Amino acid sequence: MTNQMITAQGLTKTFRSKGQTVEAVRSLDLAVGEGELVAFLGPNGAGKSTTLRMLTTLLPPTSGDAVVAGCDVRRDPAGVRRRIGYVGQGSSGGHTQRVRDELHAQGAFYGLGRRETRTRAAELIESLELGQVANRTVQSLSGGQKRRLDIALGLIHRPELLFLDEPSTGLDPHSRANLWQHIVELRRATGTTIFLTTHYLDEADRLAERVMVMDHGSVIADDTAWALKESLAGDRVTLTFESATDASAAAARLGGEIDGADGASARVVTVTAPGGDRALPRYIRELADAGIDVAAATHRQPTLDDVFLALTGRSLRDEAAHAAPIGEASEPVAA
Numbered sequence: 459m460t461n462q463m464i465t466a467q468g469l470t471k472t473f474r475s476k477g478q479t480v481e482a483v484r485s486l487d488l489a490v491g492e493g494e495l496v497a498f499l500g501p502n503g504a505g506k507s508t509t510l511r512m513l514t515t516l517l518p519p520t521s522g523d524a525v526v527a528g529c530d531v532r533r534d535p536a537g538v539r540r541r542i543g544y545v546g547q548g549s550s551g552g553h554t555q556r557v558r559d560e561l562h563a564q565g566a567f568y569g570l571g572r573r574e575t576r577t578r579a580a581e582l583i584e585s586l587e588l589g590q591v592a593n594r595t596v597q598s599l600s601g602g603q604k605r606r607l608d609i610a611l612g613l614i615h616r617p618e619l620l621f622l623d624e625p626s627t628g629l630d631p632h633s634r635a636n637l638w639q640h641i642v643e644l645r646r647a648t649g650t651t652i653f654l655t656t657h658y659l660d661e662a663d664r665l666a667e668r669v670m671v672m673d674h675g676s677v678i679a680d681d682t683a684w685a686l687k688e689s690l691a692g693d694r695v696t697l698t699f700e701s702a703t704d705a706s707a708a709a710a711r712l713g714g715e716i717d718g719a720d721g722a723s724a725r726v727v728t729v730t731a732p733g734g735d736r737a738l739p740r741y742i743r744e745l746a747d748a749g750i751d752v753a754a755a756t757h758r759q760p761t762l763d764d765v766f767l768a769l770t771g772r773s774l775r776d777e778a779a780h781a782a783p784i785g786e787a788s789e790p791v792a793a
């Protein structure tokens with residue numbers, strides 16, 4: 459059996475502020491095994507960062523327990539911190555220190571000896587391709603280089619477990635892809651367990667072995683991306699007809715939904731079907747036998763956004779677009 463790197467039972471965080479109570483995390487149970495790469499997804503305000511902050515001992519839980527890298531977050535926070543790396547949302551930007559010196563300072567902070575610090579910094583500079591900028595000041599780095607430095611800083615003491623809070627947010631697609639290549643390669647080489655939050659569903663889909671979806675402070679799904687899509691969303695087959703009458707007859711026959719009440723969308727029917735690529739020709743034949751001609755047809759595999767939609771009736775993409783800006787949360791009075 460795999461050893462557990464993170465376990466939590468009933469982990470809860472309630473903020474009280476100006477007479478209001480926010481239940482940021484509600485009685486969360488979770489288990490992450492050694493060597494896993496787990497992505498934590500959810501809309502803004504779902505409670506992902508608060509969970510990470512409790513697991514990394516930056517925030518005391520209101521109730522519940524968690525053991526992280528073998529240490530209890532309440533009884534041995536120092537032990538947790540020694541064994542984990544944490545890369546938060548804020549970047550290392552603004553420092554006038556050189557990249558190499560920043561890594562040396564971090565090594566000293568973790569109590570590494572001078573020689574070990576230098577060896578380790580050199581290793582990370584190489585593996586995260588920071589060689590060309592190692593003698594530059596941190597503030598002169600690009601966004602992608604800064605995030606790679608953040609990860610190097612989080613790894614200097616060879617943690618068994620690395621927490622990354624939105625590692626790729628704000629990066630352009632090329633830098634995102636490059637950062638991920640480094641994360642995946644590091645993990646392959648060292649077997650480090652990685653627990654991360656991201657708003658990029660495609661990243662979680664492609665790279666994480668397990669996806670946890672959080673909403674309103676609770677985990678509402680926990681499985682591989684493939685299993686979630688297969689069990690909760692199904693493939694989407696979209697059929698377009700010459701008339702709304704044909705569309706409505708087809709929808710009734712196939713158990714599909716008409717996209718809109720009038721106009722062109724009233725002629726479009728969407729059917730959710732497992733193995734949609736195989737279902738599509740069958741639908742077309744069945745409708746032809748009933749005298750209904752299909753004008754156009756497409757098939758699309760489900761995404762993690764479809765999973766969230768199936769679970770909550772809301773789209774994660776829309777939520778992200780309409781989310782309140784960071785900083786609107788009121789100051790906590792009691793934790």
Ligand SMILES: Nc1ncnc2c1ncn2[C@@H]1O[C@H](COP(=O)(O)OP(=O)(O)OP(=O)(O)O)[C@@H](O)[C@H]1O
Pocket residue numbers: 473474475480481482500501502503504505506507508509786787788789790
């Ligand atoms: N220090 C705080 N004081 C009061 N409320 C807080 C505090 N920190 C977080 N919250 C509230 O707790 C809830 C969860 O916030 P959290 O930052 O954990 O969400 P998140 O899922 O990480 O969101 P995002 O994706 O935007 O980072 C939100 O309603 C937030 O406003």
